Amino acid sequence: MESALNAIFEVLSFGAIIVLVVLGLGIIASMMGIFNFAHGEFVLLGAFTTYLVYKQGLPVWLGMLAAPIVLGAIGLVLERTVIRRFYAAPIVAMLGTYALGLVIRETVRGLIGGLYLSIPEPVVGSYVVGGVQLSKWRLIIIVITALVMTASYLLLTRTAFGLRVRASLENPALARASGISTDTIYAVTFAFGAALAGLAGALVVPIFSLFADLGIRFLIQGFLAVMLGGVGTFEGPVAGAGLIGTLSAALPWAVSPVLADVLVFVIAIVIVKLRPGGLINARRV
Amino acid sequence: MRQDNRQPLAVTRRKFLASAAWMSGAIATGVGSWVIPARWANAAEGPIKVGIATDLTGAIGYAGNANANIAKLVVKDINDAGGVLGRPLELHIEDTASNESVAVANVRKLIQRDKVDVVLGGITSSMRNAIKDVIVTRGKTLYIYPQLYEGKECTPYLFCTGPTPAQQCDEFIPWLIKNGGRRFALPSANYVWPHVLNAYARQVIEKNGGEVIFEEYYPLDQIEYSATVNKIMTNNVDVVFNTVIPPGVGPFFKQLYEAGFGKRGGRLSCVYYDENTLNINAPYEMEGLASCLDYFRAVDASEPFSAKLQAEYEKGFPGNILFCAGSAATGMYRGLKLWEAAVKEAGKLDRDSVAAALDHAKIAEGPGGPAEMVPGKRHCKMQMYTAVAKNGKYEIVARSNGLVDPKEC
Numbered sequence: 096m097e098s099a100l101n102a103i104f105e106v107l108s109f110g111a112i113i114v115l116v117v118l119g120l121g122i123i124a125s126m127m128g129i130f131n132f133a134h135g136e137f138v139l140l141g142a143f144t145t146y147l148v149y150k151q152g153l154p155v156w157l158g159m160l161a162a163p164i165v166l167g168a169i170g171l172v173l174e175r176t177v178i179r180r181f182y183a184a185p186i187v188a189m190l191g192t193y194a195l196g197l198v199i200r201e202t203v204r205g206l207i208g209g210l211y212l213s214i215p216e217p218v219v220g221s222y223v224v225g226g227v228q229l230s231k232w233r234l235i236i237i238v239i240t241a242l243v244m245t246a247s248y249l250l251l252t253r254t255a256f257g258l259r260v261r262a263s264l265e266n267p268a269l270a271r272a273s274g275i276s277t278d279t280i281y282a283v284t285f286a287f288g289a290a291l292a293g294l295a296g297a298l299v300v301p302i303f304s305l306f307a308d309l310g311i312r313f314l315i316q317g318f319l320a321v322m323l324g325g326v327g328t329f330e331g332p333v334a335g336a337g338l339i340g341t342l343s344a345a346l347p348w349a350v351s352p353v354l355a356d357v358l359v360f361v362i363a364i365v366i367v368k369l370r371p372g373g374l375i376n377a378r379r380v
Numbered sequence: 381m382r383q384d385n386r387q388p389l390a391v392t393r394r395k396f397l398a399s400a401a402w403m404s405g406a407i408a409t410g411v412g413s414w415v416i417p418a419r420w421a422n423a424a425e426g427p428i429k430v431g432i433a434t435d436l437t438g439a440i441g442y443a444g445n446a447n448a449n450i451a452k453l454v455v456k457d458i459n460d461a462g463g464v465l466g467r468p469l470e471l472h473i474e475d476t477a478s479n480e481s482v483a484v485a486n487v488r489k490l491i492q493r494d495k496v497d498v499v500l501g502g503i504t505s506s507m508r509n510a511i512k513d514v515i516v517t518r519g520k521t522l523y524i525y526p527q528l529y530e531g532k533e534c535t536p537y538l539f540c541t542g543p544t545p546a547q548q549c550d551e552f553i554p555w556l557i558k559n560g561g562r563r564f565a566l567p568s569a570n571y572v573w574p575h576v577l578n579a580y581a582r583q584v585i586e587k588n589g590g591e592v593i594f595e596e597y598y599p600l601d602q603i604e605y606s607a608t609v610n611k612i613m614t615n616n617v618d619v620v621f622n623t624v625i626p627p628g629v630g631p632f633f634k635q636l637y638e639a640g641f642g643k644r645g646g647r648l649s650c651v652y653y654d655e656n657t658l659n660i661n662a663p664y665e666m667e668g669l670a671s672c673l674d675y676f677r678a679v680d681a682s683e684p685f686s687a688k689l690q691a692e693y694e695k696g697f698p699g700n701i702l703f704c705a706g707s708a709a710t711g712m713y714r715g716l717k718l719w720e721a722a723v724k725e726a727g728k729l730d731r732d733s734v735a736a737a738l739d740h741a742k743i744a745e746g747p748g749g750p751a752e753m754v755p756g757k758r759h760c761k762m763q764m765y766t767a768v769a770k771n772g773k774y775e776i777v778a779r780s781n782g783l784v785d786p787k788e789c
Contacts, residue, residue: 101606210442210656210700213659213661228638228639230638308439312627351597353570356602
């Protein structure tokens with residue numbers, strides 16, 4: 096019983112982490128048709144921003160607040176200078192963003208000397224529920240993920256801004272004809288996706304420590320989640336992320352960990368085979 | 381921006397192509413090669429060429445740079461003292477880039493272009509296996525491998541100067557049983573070093589009355605260990621003998637701490653943990669972690685030569701590239717000095733003569749103490765230390781009684 100409760104909590108918290116990481120990736124992929132291979136490095140930059148603030152002697156939570164803002168700004172600049180040139184050519188966009196990611200990753204590696212650095216959680220300790228230790232910080236991540244997910248969903252489906260984003264996605268020419276600046280919408284959407292990545296990086300870095308390959312670890316799971324969930328909707332990638340996160344954390348409880356790693360991919364491929372359009376493939380947000 | 385306002389482009393297509401060609405030429409032929417010539421020369425015979433092949437860039441760049449730094453320091457000291465056989469040493473450093481296919485090409489340059497007299501380097505076992513053939517078999521050159529490793533490397537002309545499983549387990553595991561308990565868990569990354577080390581560790585554990593509760597292997601990049609931590613907690617494991625590597629080791633230790641492993645008296649241990657890895661976790665998360673290596677900074681207090689060497693290193697290379705045992709830097713020091721002793725004894729540089737002398741070479745001083753090759757075994761006897769992390773620093777809790785035998789080959 097204790098073990099089951101523990102398992103549920105750990106699986107839930109890892110699922111939340113993957114959802115948090117994939118959210119930005121999914122929004123950019125679904126809303127803009129760009130597969131951002133630098134997303135992992137945006138997560139890394141979020142973590143790095145937190146580290147820089149912490150190193151200045153300021154509280155960690157301040158770094159976590161700063162990370163999405165800094166990343167939003169970086170995202171905006173990159174969209175204006177680099178990403179916008181790729182809209183016409185999605186394949187080139189993959190290569191371009193991959194190159195961008197490589198530059199960011201190796202730069203950060205140089206800056207932190209290739210080491211692994213620990214960053215403390217703003218909230219230390221754990222609750223004991225029924226004899227099981229529930230880490231406070233993991234609990235907070237679950238709550239923040241739920242909040243961010245809900246807020247993003249409401250933003251895209253219930254606000255005028257969301258309507259414009261969806262219009263630009265559905266039919267860019269018509270949107271422009273109706274007076275929507277698709278240029279601005281794309282820039283803001285990309286910046287928003289980058290900000291979410293920054294937030295994810297800032298929140299998970301106390302758990303995984305800061306190292307140059309932090310982002311790349313999540314990138315593969317992230318793309319698997321987007322592929323599984325289906326591009327074009329908000330819910331698709333999120334559902335995919337939930338499933339991938341849950342599977343990756345839950346399978347090692349049941350089978351040997353090396354086998355579990357492979358099984359996650361096998362299950363994902365089988366699902367994609369059965370539902371080629373993804374779990375949720377209606378083109379609607 | 382309108383077309384007519386545009387400045388004429390500063391870079392023409394021709395200029396761009398020319399510089400691109402130059403750049404790719406430079407990358408293909410030698411960026412990542414450093415030659416450090418001696419400040420004096422022997423006009424008759426020229427310098428002796430020492431090749432260093434190590435991971436200056438990529439995932440384990442922090443370790444490779446420490447190797448290159450200590451090599452520069454040792455070679456400078458040797459040259460300042462008059463060189464070897466009246467000739468200065470010239471250092472040729474190649475980047476193996478934490479990538480075996482890049483490494484093979486770069487090491488070939490050391491052998492074919494620079495015609496070095498000896499190669500030292502390689503950190504991971506996969507790197508050693510990738511480059512040893514280029515150096516030893518096809519290159520007909522002496523190779524010295526400096527890192528702690530799983531043992532069983534018995535190739536002729538390949539000498540190992542890092543600790544082996546016997547050196548890291550024979551005295552350490554009985555200490556763990558005494559200061560931790562009898563029930564061991566062996567969580568491990570799934571590659572050759574943990575597999576072979578665990579096989580040896582298991583024998584030592586069982587011989588000393590301990591018991592292996594589970595031995596489990598994880599993908600190298602796994603960062604979620606809740607299932608493992610649960611197994612450790614529910615099976616009342618006393619000692620975690622860890623061979624999970626970064627990036628997984630940080631989250632693993634954190635989850636163990638959060639589950640209360642340390643609080644209920646569990647002992648964490650990890651034989652590659654040195655000063656570089658102290659930063660991966662917060663000090664309280666790894667309080668009591670025990671490691672066994674050939675050198676720790678804490679040794680400096682009782683070993684004046686180690687303290688002097690460490691001070692000299694820090695003066696020459698300030699910053700975050702540390703001189704530690706886990707990254708092969710101490711093995712690199714020993715390798716260079718043992719080779720120097722061998723060349724001096726042999727009086728010449730041909731491979732067979734140097735190898736014959738290196739077979740029984742000794743140095744009286746080194747990081748952690750003296751060292752000597754075991755004749756016929758191509759492995760190195762050395763002093764071993766057991767250290768425990770307290771408040772983010774190591775304290776020496778045990779030291780070997782004399783030099784420990786590597787028990788290889």
